[in-house]
Amino acid sequence: MQSLEKEIEELLLSFGINLAIIEKWHIEKAGNSFWLTSKGLKICEGFNMQCKGLRVAEKTKLGWKPTSYFLQFFATYITKKIVEINKNELLSIIKGTPVEKNCENGYVAIRFKGHIVGCGLCKNGKVYSQLPKELAIALSENCR
Amino acid sequence: MEGETLLRYKDIIPDFDALIASINRPRDITIRWNPHKIERNQLFAMLRETFNEVHEIGWYNHAFKLGQNERPGKNFLHALGYYYVQEESAMVAPIVLAPSKNSFVLDMCAAPGGKTTQLSALMENSGTIIANDKAIPRLKSLVSNVSRLGCINVVVTWNDARNLSIKDCFDYVLLDAPCTAEGNLFKKIKLMPKFMRDSLTNLQKALLHKAIEIAKPGSTIVYCTCTFAPEENEGVIANILAKNLAKIEPVRIKIPHEKGLEYFGKNEYGGELKKAVRIYPYHLNSGGAFIAKLRKRD
Ligand SMILES: C[S@@+](CC[C@H](N)C(=O)[O-])C[C@H]1O[C@@H](n2cnc3c(N)ncnc32)[C@H](O)[C@@H]1O
Numbered sequence: 266m267q268s269l270e271k272e273i274e275e276l277l278l279s280f281g282i283n284l285a286i287i288e289k290w291h292i293e294k295a296g297n298s299f300w301l302t303s304k305g306l307k308i309c310e311g312f313n314m315q316c317k318g319l320r321v322a323e324k325t326k327l328g329w330k331p332t333s334y335f336l337q338f339f340a341t342y343i344t345k346k347i348v349e350i351n352k353n354e355l356l357s358i359i360k361g362t363p364v365e366k367n368c369e370n371g372y373v374a375i376r377f378k379g380h381i382v383g384c385g386l387c388k389n390g391k392v393y394s395q396l397p398k399e400l401a402i403a404l405s406e407n408c409r
Numbered sequence: 410m411e412g413e414t415l416l417r418y419k420d421i422i423p424d425f426d427a428l429i430a431s432i433n434r435p436r437d438i439t440i441r442w443n444p445h446k447i448e449r450n451q452l453f454a455m456l457r458e459t460f461n462e463v464h465e466i467g468w469y470n471h472a473f474k475l476g477q478n479e480r481p482g483k484n485f486l487h488a489l490g491y492y493y494v495q496e497e498s499a500m501v502a503p504i505v506l507a508p509s510k511n512s513f514v515l516d517m518c519a520a521p522g523g524k525t526t527q528l529s530a531l532m533e534n535s536g537t538i539i540a541n542d543k544a545i546p547r548l549k550s551l552v553s554n555v556s557r558l559g560c561i562n563v564v565v566t567w568n569d570a571r572n573l574s575i576k577d578c579f580d581y582v583l584l585d586a587p588c589t590a591e592g593n594l595f596k597k598i599k600l601m602p603k604f605m606r607d608s609l610t611n612l613q614k615a616l617l618h619k620a621i622e623i624a625k626p627g628s629t630i631v632y633c634t635c636t637f638a639p640e641e642n643e644g645v646i647a648n649i650l651a652k653n654l655a656k657i658e659p660v661r662i663k664i665p666h667e668k669g670l671e672y673f674g675k676n677e678y679g680g681e682l683k684k685a686v687r688i689y690p691y692h693l694n695s696g697g698a699f700i701a702k703l704r705k706r707d
Pocket of ligand 1: 517521522523525541542543544547568571585586587588
């Protein structure tokens, strides 16, 4: 099995993701982020690279924050730290008003209508949106 | 007005009246399933719950046709990356390229990523696709689409592809060239002035020349555009064939189409060009497309 750095291993396990799943892919650290790529991803010299694969998580003051697109990609494997919200709650957190939820402090996966839509942050019994702007806009316009 | 400008192609488009009729008709709305995020049957069920009309497309089981009033880009399922909104005619070139799993692929002019994300699906998220473009604002949408669809085998790069200095590197190269996009004009058909087409044609030739240089000997290169202009299509391919750098292979597709042209006006392209294909808007009630498949000589 690929030896993952402790910090990413802990992050994946905290969401209940079975590490064996990562076997199919490759995770690597670059700067302040972890990236998920296909195995044996290549790049030849001469290309001005902007990004490769999918950003898994980035380092924040509160620890490693999973990206919303990563949580969506791993939706079927996530079994922990899921916070269910309804339409009004989704619209509310997107507008910047947190909603009360019985959840432990830290980053969570927000689930709406049975779909993991992205990342949220639980703090003192309230959940805040951590969705990227473009995704938040798309969801708020289209979740009706 | 439309007829006047399009009259340029009266002698080469077999059903010219159908072409004129088709440019005034709304095009079919089609989407392509993203297997990286959802099972096909799950998506099909969700689509049927969401849209009034959903039809499977016979020749390609990744594609669905929706009613003409639907706006699938403004939908929750779209935001989750379950599908990509793409014209049916635009789905053909990646299928002709047919990259195998774990291969090394260059999508030379990739933004906003319709064909990149389709190649990623065809390769089952394995191997590597270098998705390159030279326009920064378009790169933003490329990165956003690749992330939304979870294409983990894609490396996004920013280069003027003409200036790349590598050789014999890729197993497959797709060149979806910048073009006059005449096949996508809807209602207001005003063709670009000749001097603009001439400068685009030079760019297309330079890009295709580079595509062949970058490809491994014996590998497949697909050149495509969404325009009718033979100068940008058969003319570009004939120019490369004359240099003997690659040979042309037949494009075999199971959808209505016409063969590539042997000549246009005084320009002779040669019988080999019949191996390329032209898709007109009336074939699929979609955009126009030209597709040629080349094999680099050993
Ligand atoms: C037809 S569009 C590509 C569409 C894309 N393949 C898709 O399916 O979504 C042509 C692209 O070529 C890019 N382009 C134009 N000149 C280029 C060059 N010299 N090098 C790289 N990209 C170029 C443009 O910025 C544009 O995004």
